[in-house]
Amino acid sequence: MVLPEHLQQIDRDLIHLLSKRISVLAASKVPSIQEQLSGYRALLMQAGIPESTWSGIVAGCMAALASVPSCHQKQPSRRITVVGGRGAMGCFFTERLSAAGHEVSVLEHDDWDRADVLLGTADLVLICVPLKATVAVIRRVAPYLSHNTILADIASTKRESVEAMMECHSGPVVGLHPMFGPGVGSFLGQKVMVCPGREPDAFGWLLDLIEGDGGKLVPCTPDEHDRMMVFVQAIRFFSNFSLGTFLAEEGFDIEQSLEFSSPLYRIEVNTINRLLAQDAALYVDILLASDERCAAIERLVKTCDRLANLLAQGNRAELIHEFETARQAFRDDAGQALRETNHVINHLSAFLAADQVEHHEHIGRQAYDSCPT
Incomplete structure (x- = not known):
């Protein structure tokens, strides 16, 4: 489907303005994302533009600064x-x-x-x-x-x-x-x-x-890398693999569950689905890549067993203690984590809303096309 000419012209104007915005940011002391977002709330409401749309534009322009072509010297072939x-x-x-x-x-x-x-x-x-x-x-x-x-x-x-x-x-x-x-x-x-x-x-x-x-x-160093990948890769992959296997064994209706869920739940399910959509041998080889990975996964399983036993005992006080102990390890990054996840959730929500509009438009076109002339 070819876009209407007036919509194409608006898009060309937007692209030109975004290019100018990135150039201005690149040529000056770059204000923070929060500074760039402040002051526009009333205008956005007046224009009927969600804040997440504007924050996406601001964040995208900031990200583009990382690859402004003029900043990098041309290399020989x-x-x-x-x-x-x-x-x-x-x-x-x-x-x-x-x-x-x-x-x-x-x-x-x-x-x-x-x-x-x-x-x-x-x-x-x-x-x-x-x-x-x-x-x-x-x-x-x-x-x-x-x-x-x-x-x-x-x-x-x-x-x-x-x-x-x-x-x-x-x-x-x-x-x-x-x-x-x-x-x-x-x-x-x-x-x-x-x-x-x-x-x-x-x-x-x-x-x-x-x-x-x-x-x-x-x-x-290679040793530093491999030690870190035990947790960044192997533990994460195994956790998602395990949860995906559990949901499959339970006969759980994953598609229906998305209708009952928040965007954060959807992100977690999509993460599992993304893993399971990949080549199985690749991820199994990553899990089996070293004795350190297998040993760490075994420790994770023991931790899950300990927490499950506390749940089975109804030991509320000890579970709260375990929760607070874990919280201390993550405390310093909590603010950043909230900012990042809020950003992801807001933009996923906007994407889902757009997807819904597109779906309804598609259904409408199908209904129109099926009508007798």
């Missing part, structure tokens, strides 16, 4: 080979590197007869294969590389992969871990863990590219 470049994350990196002006090739399992060309002449070889295959692919790739080639990977565990790259390749090495899935369109607002291995000056341009696209780099 480099030859890059993405091993596993047709997979979900491989496609993401292939697209972003190509968009930055680099010459990107892909090496898949049926391309090894061209490995000498695809790997031997590359400035960067990026390993984007499933976790279980990463070390084996590193060992297979390394003999083809020149001494100056940067070897990098994006595996979700870093100790083994960085050690393998350092052992097999004498040139520049860096371990990366993007903390997002393939559903995003760019690095904007996304974190990438960086474990430098050797010759960091050689891959500075790659890190600059990620930052220039709005990403946030978090440097760490």
Whole structure:
């Protein structure tokens, strides 16, 4: 369906004004989001515009400052080979590197007869294969590389992969871990863990590219990374996996429950659904990636058992004590957590309202089309 011309013109005007707004923010001392939101409530009400719509525009403009093109120096084109470049994350990196002006090739399992060309002449070889295959692919790739080639990977565990790259390749090495899935369109607002291995000056341009696209780099050692991922990944995935399994076993009507729920509940169900929509082997391999992960999951289960026993006993006082103890660990971040979750809830509410309008419009069009002429 083609948008009406007057609506297209309004959209073009909005895009032009948003561009001017971002340029003004970039050229001045940037006021806080709260400062930019204040003072417009009456005007918004008068115009019939929800506050969440305006706050979304303000937050979006602030986010765009992270990737204002003029702030980042143009890099010379480099030859890059993405091993596993047709997979979900491989496609993401292939697209972003190509968009930055680099010459990107892909090496898949049926391309090894061209490995000498695809790997031997590359400035960067990026390993984007499933976790279980990463070390084996590193060992297979390394003999083809020149001494100056940067070897990098994006595996979700870093100790083994960085050690393998350092052992097999004498040139520049860096371990990366993007903390997002393939559903995003760019690095904007996304974190990438960086474990430098050797010759960091050689891959500075790659890190600059990620930052220039709005990403946030978090440097760490492989050991620091893997310790943190026990909780950031394994515990979280197992918790969502367990709850999803429980609801499935209960025969619970998840779709109907959304009609009875708050946006926050919907977010939690969507998080579980998002996990279960992914490749099962990928997430099981992440859970089984180390003894530390399995041991931490076992401790989580014991904690759940302890709390369940207190519930079974009706021990209200002890449950309140457990709650308050946990609260103390999170206390310092409570304000930020409320701000962030309120923002997400408000914008999800706006999205659902828009979705409902679109649904009713669709039903109306169907009814109109089915009417006899």
